[in-house]
Amino acid sequence: MKIGILGAGRMGRGLAELLGKAGHEVVVGSRMPGRSSFPAVSLNHAITRSEVVFIALPHTAIEPNAELLATVTPDTVVVDLANGVRVEDGRIRSVLERPHGRWVADLLPQARVVRAFTHVPDELLVSRAVRQPNTWAIAVAADDAGALAIVSELVRSAGYVPVPVGDLNHSAVLDPGGPLFPNMYLPGDMCDLLDRQGA
Template sequence: MSARIRSRLGGHLRPGFPCDPACGLPPDGRRRELLFAAAAMLALAALPRAATGASDGFRIGIIGTGRIGGALAELWAKAGHELLVSSRHPDDLKPLAARLGANVRVGTPREAAGFGDVVLIAVPYGALPQIGRDYAGLMARKVVLETGNPRRERDGPMATPALERGTGVASAEYLPGVRLVRAFTSVPYLALRSEAHRAGERVGVPLAADDRDALAVAARLVEDAGFEPVPVGGLARARDFDIGSPVFGRALTARELRQVLGLAR
């Protein structure tokens, strides 16, 4: 993790995986996943609250500023992050950038991939292999939040093996060298606009990653967007909130999400 990102998180997290040799337990199977979730929840409890100004925020490049990417751009801009929004038609995003303020600029997907600390990829899943071929080098070792869901009717034959293996495993193959987090994949995009920062129990956003520090960055951004992060485990566990899972397409509270997924608090 870069010094810039670590400073934003308070510098308290160790790099690497949540179950290292010091934990004294074998990192295999369900035990490893439970350790991951427990360690991640402890780490998240120590995170600072949402940023209130650009000097305390991340630099975020957004590849695909449509329904999900656009909603998160608005929420993160309000939280004080510096953004570069992009799409295949960047000129169409100029009104959005102007409305969101001086900390938001418009660029190409290539520029977004090379911009700053964190990259959000919010494109149809069928475009992900090309994103990886074109920009993986620019995103190497960066924290990458990826939101796409394979749909056979839209993405064609590649969707079937991705769903069978689980999207966390498939996405990691398409995006080699990045610090990948599956995030904002199961909550309906309309709920991203209507339920952010709501009073009472917040809507939970399940997260899966193999890198605890990357997970902490994603969790901070979930909180800044007005939701509650719910770490589920490594990328292999992302299938627990894929299309067809009991939680997909539902705006559940974090408590309800943990209950359905069988996660301890």
């Protein structure tokens, strides 16, 4: 597939490496492509040439780029992996009062938003996939069954096992403060944890 990854940080670069090795045509978009140490194009170029767009930008960069993000064509699959993190009383929490995936879907009503790759520590993304392929779980949430299927296949392409966890209204389990964040699980362990949480 033609994939655009918005954000040239560790998660964006890691996904580009994994999905590129799997045979997908991947470009990485940066807010400052000329200053990136990784080959990158503009965010606009990454959006306009892609069938699937990954938002790997910092949470704080999403609203300032909302007008640009709104140019994604109708029915484009948009994968939200950004996290708005705050620390309260020594605990990780989300900066939002609603699930991050629902927040992005409300910003981009024309898109088919999927929440995935949010609970993976960035320093483990590539190493776990390369050293132990098809072993570790990635939780995936979406309202659209077709978009969920597309992203689940991309999760497999990246070397992980997709575990659907419900729609975007129930995707807070992937967010900061949720039971999955910021850890990695085997598929069975993830399902057991979510069952115990009643998620």
